[in-house]
Amino acid sequence: MFRQSKRRVTSRKNFEDQSGLSSGKFILNATTSEEEKQLYETLYDSKLSFYTIPPKGEITLEQFELWAIDRLKVLLEIESCIQRNKSAKEMEVIVKPLLQKLLPFTTDNLLERKKDYYSHFILRLCFCRSKELRDKFIRSETTLLKLRFNMMTSQDQAKFVKTLDLPLLQFISDAEKEELSTQLYQTVSSALQFQLNLTDEVQRRHYFNQERFIKLPFESVVDLVGSRQVFIKKGFAYLPQFQQLNHIANEFSSMLSSALIKTFQCIPRLNEDDRLLPILHHLSSGYDVSNFLQQEQFGQASQGEVNATTVYSEKIRENFPLCAKNLMNGLKENHHLRYQGRQQLSFFLKGIGMNVDDALQFWSDAFTSGGNLTSEKFNKEYRYNFRHNYGLEGNRINYKPWDCRTILSKPRPSRGEYHGCPYRDWNVDKLTLELSQGMNLSSTQVTSILDSVQRTEYTVACTKVFEMTHCGSTAVEVNDQTHISHPNLYYERSRQLQKKTEAPVK
Numbered sequence: 001m002f003r004q005s006k007r008r009v010t011s012r013k014n015f016e017d018q019s020g021l022s023s024g025k026f027i028l029n030a031t032t033s034e035e036e037k038q039l040y041e042t043l044y045d046s047k048l049s050f051y052t053i054p055p056k057g058e059i060t061l062e063q064f065e066l067w068a069i070d071r072l073k074v075l076l077e078i079e080s081c082i083q084r085n086k087s088a089k090e091m092e093v094i095v096k097p098l099l100q101k102l103l104p105f106t107t108d109n110l111l112e113r114k115k116d117y118y119s120h121f122i123l124r125l126c127f128c129r130s131k132e133l134r135d136k137f138i139r140s141e142t143t144l145l146k147l148r149f150n151m152m153t154s155q156d157q158a159k160f161v162k163t164l165d166l167p168l169l170q171f172i173s174d175a176e177k178e179e180l181s182t183q184l185y186q187t188v189s190s191a192l193q194f195q196l197n198l199t200d201e202v203q204r205r206h207y208f209n210q211e212r213f214i215k216l217p218f219e220s221v222v223d224l225v226g227s228r229q230v231f232i233k234k235g236f237a238y239l240p241q242f243q244q245l246n247h248i249a250n251e252f253s254s255m256l257s258s259a260l261i262k263t264f265q266c267i268p269r270l271n272e273d274d275r276l277l278p279i280l281h282h283l284s285s286g287y288d289v290s291n292f293l294q295q296e297q298f299g300q301a302s303q304g305e306v307n308a309t310t311v312y313s314e315k316i317r318e319n320f321p322l323c324a325k326n327l328m329n330g331l332k333e334n335h336h337l338r339y340q341g342r343q344q345l346s347f348f349l350k351g352i353g354m355n356v357d358d359a360l361q362f363w364s365d366a367f368t369s370g371g372n373l374t375s376e377k378f379n380k381e382y383r384y385n386f387r388h389n390y391g392l393e394g395n396r397i398n399y400k401p402w403d404c405r406t407i408l409s410k411p412r413p414s415r416g417e418y419h420g421c422p423y424r425d426w427n428v429d430k431l432t433l434e435l436s437q438g439m440n441l442s443s444t445q446v447t448s449i450l451d452s453v454q455r456t457e458y459t460v461a462c463t464k465v466f467e468m469t470h471c472g473s474t475a476v477e478v479n480d481q482t483h484i485s486h487p488n489l490y491y492e493r494s495r496q497l498q499k500k501t502e503a504p505v506k
């Protein structure tokens with residue numbers, strides 16, 4: 001739908017106006033490739049950027065959307081890591097492969113630099129519209145900057161700090177450091193011990209002697225002042241170099257915050273453009289849940305072992321996410337599921353590898369076992385529906401299993417219905433009971449999950465449950481720790497872990 005040619009983009013009348021969105025320059029100015037090359041070489045001289053000037057050059061609508069989606073996937077993963085209280089090290093392990101795949105930043109490739117630069121600005125357009133979206137965007141972009149900074153060599157880090165040209169980042173002289181050395185050492189000693197793991201006093205002294213200090217107005221680092229991590233004198237805070245990233249991150253956050261407000265003020269002008277608007281809406285609605293899917297891999301963990309009988313086995317069922325368990329329970333209790341529930345469970349089972357013959361057997365057995373429905377009636381009323389789900393009837397579409405986003409976009413289940421996401425649809429008491437008794441989670445773990453539920457971050461709650469129920473019980477390391485945004489991803493990952501420790505399904 002959004003595949004448009006470059007020529008069509010340049011001919012759009014709304015882009016003929018030369019007024020800028022935030023600083024008097026226009027996003028889609030025509031530039032020669034040589035000009036562009038020079039611009040991005042300057043911007044990325046030190047591999048990282050503060051995104052201070054709007055991007056230049058042409059891109060297609062397709063690039064506009066795809067680049068933004070790729071950045072969004074990275075930011076969603078970061079946001080999920082923040083919500084799951086991952087440490088900086090754990091976050092780096094999770095996000096690094098995604099960064100290398102979707103937003104590489106250490107290469108000299110012009111297109112990759114353009115992608116990084118443009119995608120940041122496109123997402124500014126999407127996420128400037130409400131305070132909540134702005135806060136999330138600032139938080140994840142700032143974390144991305146920190147992650148990337150820590151991944152750079154120390155030479156590149158020094159180069160980047162120099163390019164920032166922040167007037168506040170001035171190092172104090174050796175004489176001043178000597179004069180204040182007692183107070184400075186006292187203040188940073190605990191940070192050296194706990195942040196840099198320098199447990200030995202001699203090591204700390206040695207590090208302190210080599211360390212350089214930055215002097216800056218204390219209000220620039222209020223968080224460090226609050227936690228007494230910096231020495232203050234005459235309104236100035238003395239910051240050790242190893243903590244400068246906090247300062248850089250603060251500067252970046254406040255720059256981004258005011259830039260987002262300015263972008264928001266310019267949005268009405270952009271709203272006249274009927275080609276960009278659907279893309280922007282589509283992107284901004286995707287901030288709550290990730291659609292980072294690897295559907296082609298679904299079904300690999302089971303490899304034909306899920307059929308009309310084994311689907312009831314404990315070994316298969318214990319890998320189901322809560323939504324699928326709920327549907328199976330509903331089916332068992334009622335010998336029936338209403339339309340949305342049938343669709344959700346049918347696609348999920350298809351995704352874990354149940355073939356159409358087994359699916360028909362499974363549904364027929366489940367519907368007729370209560371004695372309310374005969375096989376003939378099942379064949380007459382429901383057979384077509386399940387064959388249709390496998391692309392064997394009607395327009396013969398090979399439907400994909402629903403991801404969490406699709407599930408959450410359906411109407412909430414009413415009485416007697418079991419579709420949807422239990423983290424959203426169950427009340428606190430029912431969910432607490434399931435988490436504490438059904439899954440044996442501790443009260444601290446339950447509280448943490450309920451926190452995410454309260455913030456309407458259902459997929460984060462589900463990812464937490466996955467980690468809590470898999471890391472401790474199996475003693476197998478969860479290699480892939482990315483956010484869970486699909487019931488079949490939950491199943492695949494769980495089954496793969498289970499296979500490492502258990503005998504085959506009988």
Ligand code: SF4
Nearest residue numbers: 321323404421462487
């Ligand atoms: S978050 Fe997704 S996978 Fe987890 S229970 Fe809800 S719908 Fe199912």
